[in-house]
Structures are given as C-alpha cells and as structure tokens.
Amino acid sequence: MLDAGGELAGVLRIFSGSSHPELAQEIANYLQCPLCRRTTSRFTNDNLFVRLEESVRGKDVVIIQSFSPGCEGGTSVSDNVLEMFLMLDAARSASAKSVHAVIPYFSYARSDKKDEPRISIAARLMADLLATAGAGHVMTMTLHSPQVHGFFSVPTDHLTAQDEMVRHFRNRDLSNTVVVAPDMGHAKRALKLARALGTSVAAADKERIDDKEVHIERIIGDVAHKDAIVLDDEIATGGSMIALVELLIRHSARKITLACTHGVFCGSAIERLGNMREIEEIVTTNTVPIPPEKRLPNMTILSVAPIFGEAIRRNILGQSVGSLFAYWPDQPEG
C-alpha cells in the first residue's frame, strides 16, 4: 500500500470540512495524498462561505465531514451539515469528475422513523439534501440502524470499525470474556464481535420500559465472574451505559470495558464515565473528534482512518471493498 499516493495522486483531491480536520489529515496520510486546502468563513450576517483552494476539474473529489457537535470554534452540527452542502456544491459545479461525501459520523441516522405525527424522518431528508447538494457517492460508518442505508439514493458504502476492535481486543487474555449488547434490538453487532473474538455473548435490555409490572432489567447470558466488553454504536451522554455498568456489577461481572464506534461524549458524559472506577477501559474510534480534555486515562481511541482510506483507495481504483462493510460476515477470522 506504500504506493497508494502514486496511484491516486493524479486523480484524487481530498478536502476536509471544519468538523474533524485531524481525521481527514490521517486519511490523506494513509492515501499518501496531500489534504487540499479549504477556506471557510462567516459573513457578517452569519452566512457560511466556503472555497476549495485546489482545482478539482476532472478529479475524483473526496470531502470529509463528520456531523458531530462542534468542539473547536463553536461550530454546531447545523454548521457542519451546511458546510458540507456548500463544499459538495462547490466541487460539483467546478466540474469535478466525481464527488464523494465521507461522513464518518452521520448523526441524523438516529431520526430514522416516524414515531410521532408530523415529524421529519430527518435521516432520509439529509440523505436527499446531500444528493441535491452534489454528493454522487457516500461513505459512512455504523449507522444507528442498518435500514438507514436505504435512505440514500446514491451508492453508499456502510463501513464498520469492527476489524479494528477485533485487532485491539485480541491483545488481551479473552479466555473468560463475554461481549454484552446493551439491548437485544442491536444484539447482532455484539454477536459478530463475540464470534470474531471467540468469546460468549450476552445482552441487556435498555428498552425504556418503565411499566410497573415488568422489570426487564435483565442480562441474558452469563456474565458472572467474567470480563465484560459492552458494545454499542454510540455513547452520547452515557446514561444508559452507566446504568448497564451498574447492572453488570450487580451481576458480578469482573472487569468491564466499554466499546463504541462513535464517541460523542456530550454533556457530563466524560465526568460521569471518569468517576466509574469499575470501567477498566473505554474503547472508541475517532469518527468524532475527541479533544485532549475529554481523553480519559483509560480511553483507547482507535483510528478509522485506515478503513476510510482503504475504502476510498479501492473505490477510486474500482476494487472490492466488501470486507470493510457493515455486513461484514461472521467468520471468526474476518
């Protein structure tokens, strides 16, 4: 892969939005391509303005932007979304050959159904707006529900960081470990990881059921005296994770590790998680930027840059990227 840059240097142009330039730089490094410059400013009337600083005519243009809440400079998800639209439009109208939207964290995936009247299924809306703005192809990771994939009208690669997780945990003694899903509805992810690690699996139920007669605060599968790896797609305020950790403790679990793809850590998440001594390790990825002050001593941040980088490389070169996908098959060795 040393010659990736050589292969792609003439055809690829990578730009980063404001939300997560570090990840974009890492991806560019992986591809041995420079990260092209981009200018974003704000008019006095608060309008955003974006300029791509490199010619894109006839090039395959990759634009990387996480829909993450802003940490630096105070940009919000809304700013990040609109900046993405402006960059896509700028690239397309400047005669790019193809325009690829790379969205490591597609936050609006959570708004995936109409469980109340007169709301927007915002994940579908965002998918449509991205296409209108100029995205001809989308790459994203670990959508809240796999159905969201179907909201995109353009070809979309739904990647996974599972492989990185597996590699990370293989360094441990896994002989007495169980992977725990925080709710049965998303238990498949946990099962896949358990199979890859050769461990057992368990599941809790985080359905917010406060009905008096039914207390499903249960753990299905054996966790007593085992090391537990809790796997979720995203940790935001961390509330349900903390509740689960407490439940695991009551069930006599031993060392507890939290693992998630999207480490959003908003509100008092970091403070609360930092205070729980029972959490041995928090493993997450860098789909969302995690500033130094949020990096707890027991936090491991796996980089998704090689995954996105390799997916971009293979996509530009017309090679299969199946093994990087969210439907990643269940073979123990991946």
Place this chain on the structure above:
Amino acid sequence: MLDAGGELAGVLRIFSGSSHPELAQEIANYLQCPLCRRTTSRFTNDNLFVRLEESVRGKDVVIIQSFSPGCEGGTSVSDNVLEMFLMLDAARSASAKSVHAVIPYFSYARSDKKDEPRISIAARLMADLLATAGAGHVMTMTLHSPQVHGFFSVPTDHLTAQDEMVRHFRNRDLSNTVVVAPDMGHAKRALKLARALGTSVAAADKERIDDKEVHIERIIGDVAHKDAIVLDDEIATGGSMIALVELLIRHSARKITLACTHGVFCGSAIERLGNMREIEEIVTTNTVPIPPEKRLPNMTILSVAPIFGEAIRRNILGQSVGSLFAYWPDQPEG
C-alpha cells in the same frame, strides 16, 4: 359516518387489483362508494394488460393492492406488483387529480437493509418504482420495521390494526394475561398492546443464534400459569411461532393465542398451526386474502377495511388520521 359516500361519491374512485378484491370491496362498502370495475388480462406473450373501466379525470383515485402471494388464479407477488404499476400509470395518465396506492401488505418491507454485498434494498427500490409509476401518496400497514416508512419519497400513511386487536381482546377475561413479543427487537408493539389491554408483557428472543455457548431461548418476564397472547407483524411459514409456542408450553403458560397483522400462512403453515392443540386462537387481519381452506376453526380474522376506509375518507376530506397510525400513542384507552 353514514354519509361518507355522500361526501366522497363525486370525487373518489376506488379500484382493486387482482390480489385482494374482497378487502377492496369491504373498503368501498365502508366508504359507501361503488368499487369501480377494472379489467386485467394477459397477452399471449404473458404480458399483463390493465384497463380501468371508469373515468378518473379530475378524481381522487385509490388503488388497492396487497403484495401478497397469489391464491386465486395463480398470480404471484411479481404479477401483483406489476399490475399495481400498470394501474397507477393508467390512472395518472388519464388525468386523475390524485393517485393513492393502498398496499395493505407491503411484502418487500422485509428487504430493508444491505446485510450482504451486492443485493438490492428492495423495499426502497419498490418505493421508488411506485412513485415512478404514478403513486402520489401511499397507505400501508405495519411495515416490517418502522424505518421502511422513510424509504418512500411520497407522503405515506403507516397504519396499524392495533385498535381492532384491542377491541377484540377486551371481550376476554384478561385478568391473568401476558402479551409476548417473539423477539426483543420488535418488543415495542407488544408493549403497546399490553398497555392498552392492561396486561403484563414478556418477550422471547427469536434471534437465530445457534452459537454453542449462548442459549438465549429465554422468556423475559413471567408467563407461568398465565394466558399468553403472542404478537408478531407477520406469520409466513409459522416456524418461529411454533417454536415459541413450544417454549411457552415448557414455561407453563396456559392458554396461548397467536396474533399477527399479516396472515400470509404459506407453505405448510396452516397444517402445522392446525396441529398444535395448545393454540387456543389465532387472531389475524385480512391484509392478505385468506381463502376458506386456510381458515382454521380457531382463527379470527379482523377486518382492516374500516381502518383503511376511514383513513381514505379523512385523507380525501383533509382531516387528521393520526389515531390510526403506527405511532399510535401508548395511552391505555387509545
């Protein structure tokens, strides 16, 4: 509601496809509108041919077709889907004011994610094809997953038969009853029903997990010595239902009732379900036609005609239909 026909007779035209004319007739009866005639034939080269036999110019046209496997005349789901496209196109191109696709059973909703490479998310594809063919509005019921709602680009009403279910079960002695969800992933439907009936709730896990170390064949919640109502969206071959009934029996459940919206009952489903003496009652609806030979003695078929009829009526008249929707709220009295 006696004057519904009076209100709508001048503006509404209802047509039925070949899949389920009985339901269409019932809906027309509810609306006190005649069911318009429609001719479908097959050319010698097997092409379908459809003609609407009533002028639709300037009218609100409703076309009713279940995507059900054909029982009468051997039509298949594919035939039913294509006939629907032909009817929609015929109505639109004949200057209908609006064209409404009523699909009581949208079978392709099950193909809602890309869990393998290079497959079609067919539910999204069908939603797009329906729009291309002329549907400006869709009405359907109990989609396999609520996210499928977001696959439709045209306004879509996602209805539920829950109200009919509640009315049916209220006639029973429910004092010692539990509603059972066949898997945790879709436990919300069961919980809603339980609340409406004032019963407790339980859930099984039908995740097809054959992994040796984990046996999650469990029932969460108490079912021993209780009457159980098992609620699912659809019964096709009935395999998982039968497994669940056997599990309930092992857990000392008393009278067992099966309830589902879409009674597809294909393969040997009817034979196998008929042989299980422990099943007290099978409650389903008529979103899919159930021919006489499939009607087991203990089967109750609730009609969804009033639900679709009322939703059509309110839609044409511009009235709210919120209470008929799948996001039907959790109040005990509905």
Place this chain on the structure above:
Amino acid sequence: MLDAGGELAGVLRIFSGSSHPELAQEIANYLQCPLCRRTTSRFTNDNLFVRLEESVRGKDVVIIQSFSPGCEGGTSVSDNVLEMFLMLDAARSASAKSVHAVIPYFSYARSDKKDEPRISIAARLMADLLATAGAGHVMTMTLHSPQVHGFFSVPTDHLTAQDEMVRHFRNRDLSNTVVVAPDMGHAKRALKLARALGTSVAAADKERIDDKEVHIERIIGDVAHKDAIVLDDEIATGGSMIALVELLIRHSARKITLACTHGVFCGSAIERLGNMREIEEIVTTNTVPIPPEKRLPNMTILSVAPIFGEAIRRNILGQSVGSLFAYWPDQPEG
C-alpha cells in the same frame, strides 16, 4: 379584510420557525388565523428535532422563517436554515395540500455569483435545497439582486416593503428632500422611492475601489442643504452606511435618514449608528427580529406583516398580488 380568517380558517395552517416568532404571530393576526404550535428541540448529539403540533393533512401550510442570525437562544443562520428544511419536510410528508416557505430575509441571496473559483453560488444551492425539502412555493422580500429570483425552481413571490416606506415618509415635509442610493448598481430602488415621494434622487458610489488614481467617493445629484433619505436593502455592520453619512455631511446635506428593508445590525452596528448624531432617523422593517436592546431611540420599525399576510391571503384565494411585488411599477401613487 376583516373576514380573512373566516375565508382561510378551514384551509390554512401557519407555523413559525424559531428565528422570528413575533413576525409570524403578526402575520397570523393579520390573517385572523391562529399560529399553530411547533416544537423544536435538540438531541444530546446536537441534532435538531421538529414537530408540527397541528394536523396539516389537506391544508395549505405556510412556514415562516427568516434566515437571520439568531438572537434568542443562540440559534444561528445554519440552525434556522436546517429547522426550515425539517419543518418543510414534516409538512409535506404529513400530506399537506401545499407547502409555502415564507422567508422574509433570505440572507444567502448575497452569495449570488461565482466571483472566485470553486465556491458555491449558495443562493442557488439554498433554493434547490428548499425545493428538495418540500417547499412548493416561496415568498421572500427584497433579494440582494433581482436575479436571485431566477434561482428558485418553484414559483416565488418577490415582495417589497416600498409601499410601507412611502406611507411612512409621506407624513413628513418632503419639499426639500433627496433620496440617496448608496451605490449606482442598485440605484433603481432609490429612484422608485423618489418618484413615489415626489422628491429628487441622488446616488453615491460604494464600489469598494481603493485604486489610487480613481476616487469615486462622489455624490451624483444635488444633496447640499437638502434632507437626505439613504435607501439600501440591508444594513449589516453599517460600515458603508456610516461612510456615506460622513460623505453626505461633507456635501452639506441637512437631516439624514437611513432606510433599509433588512435591519440585521450585527457586530457593533448599533453602537456606531447610535453614536452618529447626524442621523435623524433609521427606518427599517421587521424582516429580521430586532430585540429591544437594539432599538435606538431614533429607530422606526415598519411591520412587513401586512404585506406577507396579504400576499398569503391572496395566494390562497387565487387573487393577484402584483402590486405587492418587487417589480412594483413606477407610478408616483403606487
């Protein structure tokens, strides 16, 4: 017009975004229709969430949102734009009969040309995104350049507040007054006002020309010993306005009035304008919310609610709204 509500109450539903609820309420009052409730909240991951709290099925839905920088609650233009998209999508997918986007201040109109490489003509992009999100018709006021009207693919009414301005200034002694345009490129607006008021007209040149040999800091037309009304489309930081006032003073103008449609007043605009004693009056409108602390003693805020209200009323009733338009003809009496 007293019976406007009577006419429209059954068919019209008016919602306001977060940017300017006061104007929306005034418009609703003009139409004698209640302003429907709307809920906006923010998920923990900073995603916006919107719910319309009134059934819109079969109704003409009007959604009012200025693309103004947020004052209350810290919403930004980006938040306001995305909230608009979510509201439009919610209304459309809830089977509204028609969806009208009312954007009193369309801030992105300033990004109307490609004067640098690889930028987005953001005004066109926003117009396209609005249509994708569900807008079937747009109403806006005094776009930065009249060509922006052509960016919209849906029917668009480009309104003007000129009539209100005329009515306001007619109360003065106008016998020795001149209307001054801040630059020749947009002198037509000033000329129209001058004709309606029966005054003379003059123009300055605010082309940002810092070239040494050419000093076009000139006033064309006679302003000496005259009362001057300076008319612009928008005052943001107020920088060029203040420079023009200073120039007018050097040219011996008497009482100086500033008039603009969009009173954005950002940065230190209010402070600087408040400090210029020579400004007799600032006349603006309420297309952008002006909080109490920004309301200078010499500021007059004309309401555009009757203009938008009347345009909405006539639009719903299928009556001509020509006289309210930006191509408002040049007759002295309007």
Place this chain on the structure above:
Amino acid sequence: MLDAGGELAGVLRIFSGSSHPELAQEIANYLQCPLCRRTTSRFTNDNLFVRLEESVRGKDVVIIQSFSPGCEGGTSVSDNVLEMFLMLDAARSASAKSVHAVIPYFSYARSDKKDEPRISIAARLMADLLATAGAGHVMTMTLHSPQVHGFFSVPTDHLTAQDEMVRHFRNRDLSNTVVVAPDMGHAKRALKLARALGTSVAAADKERIDDKEVHIERIIGDVAHKDAIVLDDEIATGGSMIALVELLIRHSARKITLACTHGVFCGSAIERLGNMREIEEIVTTNTVPIPPEKRLPNMTILSVAPIFGEAIRRNILGQSVGSLFAYWPDQPEG
C-alpha cells in the same frame, strides 16, 4: 476479435437474469469474459431476492434479461421484469461505473399506444421503471414498432438480426424468391431484407378487418410460383402466420419459409406450425429461449449472441456500432 476478452476483462462484468442464461453465456463467450455468478431465490412470502456474486465497483456492468415467458422453473414475464429491476438496483448501488440493461426481447413493446381509454402505455412505463431501477443504457432488438425507441430516456441501442438472416438465406438459391411482409404497416423490414437478398418483395395485410364489405385478404406483389420468405418481428401463437401461409398457398406460392426475430411460440404454436407441411423452414433467433421440445425439425435458430456481444464490445470501447442497428441502411451488401 480474438482479443476482446483481453481488452474488456478488467472493466466488464456480465450477469444474466433467470430468463435466458444460455444466451448470456454465449454473449460472454463471444466477449471472452466469464459470465459472473448471480443468485436468485424466493422468500417464503414469494418475494424475489437477488445477489450479484462478483464485485462490480468501478466496472461496466452488463445485465442480460429477456422479458420472455418463463420456461424453466416457471418464472413469468413479471418475475423476469422484477428480477431485472433488482439486478439493476443491486449493480448501481454497489458502485458500478455504468449499468447496461440488455433486453433481447422487450415484450412490452407491443403496448405502445393508447387505443383504449385508461390503459397504460406499458412500454413507456417499463422504460421509465428501468431507468429508475438503475439502467443507464439499454440494448434491445427489433422493437414491435420503431417509435418505442423514443420511450427510453436513457441512450438506447436498437439492434437488428437482419445481417444474420441475410447470411443465412444467401446459402440458398434465391433466383425465384420473394420476401413477404405479413402486413403493410411493417413492410419496411421485408423490403430491406429483399434488397439485401436481391429478391422481389410482396406484402399481405393482416389488419384484423372483419368488416363484411371489405376483404383485403390480398397479397400485394407477385408470389405465384415463387419461393416465399415471410418475415415478421415475432411469432407468438402463430395464428396470423398460419393464415398467411394458407393465403400464399392459394396464391400458388412454392416453398414457404417463415422468418422472425422473436420466436416466442406460445400456446399451441409449435403444434400448429409443426402440422403445416407446406412450411419448408422456420428461421428465428434465440432472443427468447427455445427449449428442445419446441425445436421443430425444420427450425433454424440463429444466434444473436455475436450481435449483442459485438455491440457491447464496441460500446465499452467507444466504437461505432451503427451497422448493427435497426436503421441498418438499405445497401445490398449491408
């Protein structure tokens, strides 16, 4: 052409639907490319499921499917059409570079006009649905009427097997031969063939005119004591062909040959044609699969694989394919 595979192996992926795998294999052989594997199955609820078994990312994908009535496994035209849609969608959403729909027999071309009220012009509808499903380019052969070409919104190649026919008949003694068109409305095809063969031409009238006063059962042009080649686009039930043969016999024609592009041979066609001793030979092509039991002793089946193969090859390589087209010019030597 020996190196076609060499040229295309890296960029081309050929898949076949269920309707006619033999032809697809022949085309693949012509191109010296392997036919990629594809899995089609049917869910218990009769839904179709399709998976392409080869990576298509960045490749030119060709999908071959005749809209023929199914012979093997009982698939119907409707199944074949839907399977085509699923394959197109799977290819497009898997990031194919281009997606080409090859439809040797586009059966719906017969539904090409609105000769009754409230019917679908189904050929146009199918063309639109193909584009929605993902076809970016279509290749087909001998459409029922040449206008159907205009129903496709994507670039479409309308091929002809005339060249193969000419080559076949040149082996005969053609000194006393006449090409006969079964009706004047499509006489041009016959005239072209006659010119290429250097024979005379005649035409019958198969307009279904049962009006009493007019008996146009005539042959225009001289057929007496001549060998006749009757040329039509398609033989379905064979009814009109048999009537024409009888008419030719009454007009003293000698040896009679039937020629058609699409040998659908449905109903009792094979039996009835087999019983007519006066038919010397039936020449058709393999656009529709003809199972062994339908292959009459006097039947010659010309392969269209080289035509489609060559058209695909030239299309991928950006070379002219004009001479393979349905507007094939009238020069005697082709």
Place this chain on the structure above:
Amino acid sequence: MLDAGGELAGVLRIFSGSSHPELAQEIANYLQCPLCRRTTSRFTNDNLFVRLEESVRGKDVVIIQSFSPGCEGGTSVSDNVLEMFLMLDAARSASAKSVHAVIPYFSYARSDKKDEPRISIAARLMADLLATAGAGHVMTMTLHSPQVHGFFSVPTDHLTAQDEMVRHFRNRDLSNTVVVAPDMGHAKRALKLARALGTSVAAADKERIDDKEVHIERIIGDVAHKDAIVLDDEIATGGSMIALVELLIRHSARKITLACTHGVFCGSAIERLGNMREIEEIVTTNTVPIPPEKRLPNMTILSVAPIFGEAIRRNILGQSVGSLFAYWPDQPEG
C-alpha cells in the same frame, strides 16, 4: 352548454400564442370565457419576450399554440415552439394552479423514430422540453403515429376530429362511396371513417419504394366508378396526395374528395391542388391557420374549436372526455 362560461369563468384563463389566435378565440368563445391578452415582442438581439397580461394565480391556465409554420409576421415553427415554452414558464412561475398546453398541430410528431444514426427523436425531445417549461397536461390532435402519445410524461389527451368529418360527409349521398387510405400503414383511420359512414374502404401504398422490381402503386379494394374520399393526417406539399389522385383517376374513380386533419399546405401545395380539376372537395380543419389566399373555392374547413373547447371544459370540470379521443371506438354510429 350555454353556461360553460358561468361554470369556468372564475377558474379558467385562456391564452393564445402567436401561431393561431383565431382558433384560440373560437375556443374561448365556445367556453364563453374571454381570451386573455398576451404580449409577445422581440428584443433587438432577436430574443423573444412574452408577458401574460392577466393574473393567473390559482387559476387553471390553458395556453393554445399550434406548431405551425408562421404565416403572419413571419414567425417560424421554432419561434412558435419557443414562445410556447416562454408562456408555459410564465404561467407556472406566476403560481397558476395548473398549466395546460393545447397544441392542435404538434408538427414534430413526424420525427418519431431513429431511422438514421445520431439524430434526435425530436417528438420525444419536444415532449420533454414542454414538461420542463411548465406543461402539466397536454392536449393535441391526430398525432402522426399513435405511439407518439407515449412520448409525453405528463397526462396527454390525444383528440380526433373524426366526429366532425363524419357529420360533414353525412350530408352527402354516400351510397356509392369508398374511403381511401393513402398508405396501408395508417389504414386504421380510414377504416374507422368508412365504418362511421357506412361505406367501403380501400387503401393505396405511398411507401416511397422506388425499387425497380416492385411496383406497389396499387389500390387495394374497389374504387372503380365510386366516389372516393381520401383521408390522411396531414397535407404538407401535397405531393403524395396528387400522385394518389392521379392513380385513382387511372382506376376510374369518380368524384374525388381529399380529407385531412392538418392542412399545412406549404410550398406550392395550394397552387398544385387548385389546378387539379378532378378534386371535388378538400376537407380539412383549422388546427393550422389557413389564410384567405390559401382557401381554394372547393375547400371546406371544419373547426376543431368545439372539440378542444369541450375537452378543456370537461377536463376542468373533471368529466370524462373519452368520446373525443383518438381511440374513438368503431361503432358505426360513433
């Protein structure tokens, strides 16, 4: 029908393009609606400019334009087509409720197939451009081939003047009359007329076949000593008509009448037709304007205004217009 205007006056706005204001006025008269004023001018750079002089907001707008070669003021078909586009766009963008393009003579219907490489199927292109320009519904008459109907993506009414023809000819002694089709390819129209008149039918062959061995200059059916009514869709230069008249004379036909829907009469058509004494009468319609100098003494011009007027009326009122359509059924009495 006397109260048509009363019914429609509040909702209908009729405009005429430059090509045929007389017909538009007649249609307006039929509907008892005023013909709204429209201004067309030409800028100095030859650009067309159009303004609708009546408010269309919320109205059903009908725009009438024949794609005829210009007689007055030298407008060409190209001017007429572009003027139509400008009028459609003006109506749509001025918030018309619906926009109907009435094209009595859609000249581009002749370009309906790709019989040469690298040409446009211009009839399809024009249909697409009309939709882009704003047409939501099309009304036209007697398209060159019925398949052209399928080129329109918007609902399209394909009308016929056959009824008027029948009424006209019924005034004659038809006891010894034959209706003659100029070529077999379009013989159906002649047959329909023959049936409605109770006459026999015959057909000639105008296929431009100059091949030496085949002389199909024949008349199929008996014309000797009969009065002949030759029916075609359009007479342009009249060349083939004159050839057919000569052929009929050689076949001893008696009185010869020419009938066509579109009397384009270009080039020397009028002069040549006027010189043929054997032509008893020329019956045409006013889909194309026929200036006084072209009106031969033996010419009868039937007005299509009642047909278009009635079709418009019924369309606006949502009533069936089937009997006015080109698929007018074959019953002898119509």
Place this chain on the structure above:
Amino acid sequence: MLDAGGELAGVLRIFSGSSHPELAQEIANYLQCPLCRRTTSRFTNDNLFVRLEESVRGKDVVIIQSFSPGCEGGTSVSDNVLEMFLMLDAARSASAKSVHAVIPYFSYARSDKKDEPRISIAARLMADLLATAGAGHVMTMTLHSPQVHGFFSVPTDHLTAQDEMVRHFRNRDLSNTVVVAPDMGHAKRALKLARALGTSVAAADKERIDDKEVHIERIIGDVAHKDAIVLDDEIATGGSMIALVELLIRHSARKITLACTHGVFCGSAIERLGNMREIEEIVTTNTVPIPPEKRLPNMTILSVAPIFGEAIRRNILGQSVGSLFAYWPDQPEG
C-alpha cells in the same frame, strides 16, 4: 500546445451548429481536431432536422452554437436555440461519454429578472431546457450579469475575453488613457481592464433615468484630454454607446475606442457607428459572427477561439482553467 490534437484526437468530437461555423472551425483548429460534419435541414412543415455525421459513442462531445440572430440563411435565434437542443439530444442519445454545450453568446442572459409580472426569467428557462436536452456541462462568455451563472444546474464555465483585450491594447501608448464604463452597475469589468492596462478608470451612467429633476448624465472620473476606451459587454443597436461617445466628446475626451465582447450590431448599428468620426476604433470579438459587410474599417475583431479552445482542452484533460474565467483576478499582469 502543439500536441493538443494528439492528446484529444481519440476522445473529442467537435460539432458546430448553423449559427457560427467559422468560430467552431477556429476552435477545432486550435485543438488540432477536425470539425465533425453535421447536417441540418428543414422539413416541408418547417420542422428542423439535425444529424451528427460522426460516431460519438464513448466520446467527449463539444457542440458549439451562438444564440445569435442569424445572418446567413436566415436562421433566427429561435432556430439556433432549437438546433442546439436537437444536437445535444442527438449526441446524448447516441451514447456520448459527455456532452458539452459551448455557447459563446448566450443572448437570453439579458432576461435575467422578473421586473414585470407574468414574464419568464428566460435565461433560467433556457438553462433548464439545455439540461433537459442533454447538456451536461456549459461553456459561455461574459454573461450580461454574473448572477446568470447561477441559473445553470450543470457545471458551467463562465469565460472572459479580457485577456485578449489586454493584449490588444498593450500595443498602444496607454500613458494618457482612461477606461470608461457605460454605467456604474457594471463598472467592475472596466476597473479590471484599467488595472490590467495600468490606466485610470471612469464611469458614466446609462441608467435610463428621464426624471426631470435629476440629470445624471455625468462622467465620474476624469476624461478630459484623455484617450478613452469604453468597455461594455454587448453592442446591439449601439444607441447608448453613441450617446456616451457624444457625452465624452462634450467632456473633451480625445481619441475614443469602443470595446465589447459581443458585437451583435443589429438594426442600423453599423451605419450609425460608421458615421461617427470620433470613434477611433471598435474592438470586439467573434462570439457573434460579423459578416464582411458589417466590418467597418476601424473595427478590430479579436478571436475567442483560443480561449474556448484552451478551456475545452483543459476541461477534457482535467486541468485548471481558472485563469480564463470571468472572475479573473485583479492582478495587473493577469
């Protein structure tokens, strides 16, 4: 650049419409590619017919057509526009790889706003129709207002001839020269030229203000005793130019040069300009064909062929063309 043809010969196909074959030939020469043959004719019913005479399959197709009033053969702007649509459609439907519309003079750019009710913003309409007809990319020059760029939905290159102008004028003694803009609204173009030439700049006001009290017939900036270069985008009838020349004379300007990009010279423009002895030189370009009889002795026609040729070349090769653009930066040396 000598090897441009070598680079592009295999992939590029250049066609010219009827409006300006000379320029197309020049562009082809620049690119060292042959100009492909194209046939345009007119049917007897005045319909246009176009055929591209060279295979375009898989090629980058460039179609060059000015929307200029016809000089040769009497074609009008309408004919030129429709011929363009037909050529674009022909190229696209013949499987071109990409279709580029080169419109050196886009005349409809003048219709860029809705300054009257119920008119079409025809520039936007034409942009939409071009895309519908098949243009995937547009190249044009010096649009009337820069906002018109935003009317195009496809990537559009807005070129400028400024560089050629600079080169031309540098040959002069510019020591005492001033560049004059005919109105302040478009003064930026003049300023850019002035900077590139190192001269001073002035501006007149051609706002058609006939109001009695205001006489803005002024020249801003010093022109007395200077050589004046008047720069405008287009000269049509020349009326305002002549008025300006007279004004400059009254202000004691010395030698006067007129410069414009689009030399339309319609009506009596040539005669009137030719009669003004004070005009030293008229510098224009060949975006519009200027027949020999219009070429005044003092007229210099700069060719834009190298600009369009180079932009095409770089576009096909994926190289930046920024320096050729209308947002050409202000550096003195270009």
